[in-house]
Amino acid sequence: MRRSRLFCSLLLVAATGLSTAGAQSAAADRGSPSARHAKPIALDQVIPAPASVKPGKDPYTIGGRTQIRVPGASGEVRRVAGYLADLLRPSTGYPLPVTGKDGRDGIVLRLGGKDTKALGAEGYRLTSTRHAVTITAARPAGLFHGVQTLRQLLPPSVEKRSKQHSPWKVAGGTISDTPRYGYRGGMIDVSRHFFTVDQLKRYIDQLALYKYNKLHLHLTDDQGWRLQINSWPRLASYGGSTQVGGGPGGYYTKAQYREILRYAASRYMEVIPEIDTPGHTQAALASYAKLNCNNIAPPIYTGVEVGFSSLCVPKKVTYEFLDDVFREVAALTPGPYLHIGGDEAHSTSHADYVTFMNKVQPLVTKYKKKVIGWHQLTAVTPAKGAAVQYWGYDKTPAKEREQVAAAARKGAGLILSPADRSYLDMKYTKDTKLGKAWAGYVEVQRSYDWDPATYLKGAPQKSIMGVEAPIWTETLSTNQHLDYMTFPRMPGIAELGWSPRSTHDWNTYKHRLASQAPRWEAMGFDYYRSPQVPWRK
Ligand code: ACM
Secondary structure, eight states: OOSOSSOOOHHHHHTSOOOOOOSOOOGGGGTOHHHHTOOOOOGGGOSSOOSEEEEOSSOEEEOTTOOEEOTTOOHHHHHHHHHHHHHHHHHHOOOOOEEOOOOSSEEEEEEOOTTOGGGTTTOEEEEEOSSEEEEEESSHHHHHHHHHHHHHHSOGGGGSSSOOOOOEEEOSEEEEEOOSOSEEEEEEETTTSOOOHHHHHHHHHHHHHTTOOEEEEEOEETTEEOBOOTTSTHHHHTTTSOOGGGOOOOOBOHHHHHHHHHHHHHTTOEEEEEEEESSSOHHHHHHOGGGSTTSOOOOOOOSOOOSOOOOOTTOHHHHHHHHHHHHHHHHHOOSSEEEEEOOOOTTSOHHHHHHHHHHHHHHHHHTTOEEEEEGGGGGSOOOTTOEEEEOOOTTSOHHHHHHHHHHHHTTOEEEEOOHHHHOTTBOSSTTOOSSBOTTOOOOHHHHHSOOTTTSSTTOOGGGEEEEEEEEOOSSOOSHHHHHHHHTTHHHHHHHHHHSOGGGOOHHHHHHHHHHHHHHHHHHTOOOOOOTTSOOOO
């Protein structure tokens, strides 16, 4: 049983008195004389670490006459420029007009052109001179990631939403940057506690800051079904009506879900919806009696146990139900993947699990989507093009790891989210009030210090799609809870997914990480003040 059997008192959680973002900021934040003469942030201080950095001479200074140039650009590049202008205008107080006119000065976003091919779908080059900062990319996603880099090269007070006094200097030189892996995911469990569209947008923005490009939404579980399904309306209206601890819960209408997709896409993030099956299904079973083998709907569930529910494998209606659900979810989903869960099916016999998955995977491929499943899916042959998400930890038996590696050798893609490294809901130490500890305590260094390439013995390199940082929410119900568990670990998983292995070094990373804190403070994000990180006083 991987989750604690103890009910974690929400009252206790509410009473923890988590430290709030402190008042201490880097000198650069305050426009003090020392800040005005401060050296600009070095190009190699960014998280995730850029693939290549060549320092130059003079910095570029953003000023009252700076324009954001998008020479001859499409609407999409203009939109990225508008996003950058919206970021920079409040704190700089400068007008920063976006113009289609070419020129040698200002902030220039340039799409395509010779020698951009090597930058691929997401890479960018940022060149800073006395006259201009130029971000070049082959694709708009690359420009967007380059904009995230530019943000981190400016003083932390750039993130404030009111006018600040600071020299807005960008160190001179060139960054050429492409990701190590194409899959860099964040997952949020909106079932155990429901999070509103605005809360998800906030989380998307936090992920985008560190160049994540997937948002995996854990939409269904025992405690709540969070997406409107027209053909089975009680899933959301009844199955989504509560949450852990008995609060009101909620669900996304299709219009709201499309808004989440639109917002994620504007941050170059693909949404991967998860409908967890055959276990973790009490919300569905409670909504429709006919989905139960005994035709009796169980009560709706607000506790934190796992592994007690199962869809009825022998019943035909189970597959009619899933066909309807996957049809509607596939129709909503622009990306290639649907996640079908498959974890902790402790109330489904092995034989039933095999029968079930062999019937359910074709329901996904029928709607032209590819399957993702938690790594238990490797108990059967994953469908063609499927990916499995490994969530084991140090105590996972070698036989189970080998089963996953063998599936990868046979062609399954592999997403790595080891629970004792990348699960953001694991407690940092025994004193962490929030979160769980079934995979152990996960301090910041432990979360950062592993290599996706070698983590799962026997898995071929080409199978490794990337990494994911899930946040499960049995004990988390507010933005502040999410922030405290997300920061400072989430940037480290981003770096594992983006940066070349040659840049990996805890002893330098911990200083770069410490420099992020004034940014989080400027944005109002709480974080865990790990003693492993040399935070600036
Ligand atoms: C999981 O943590 N049950 C995937």
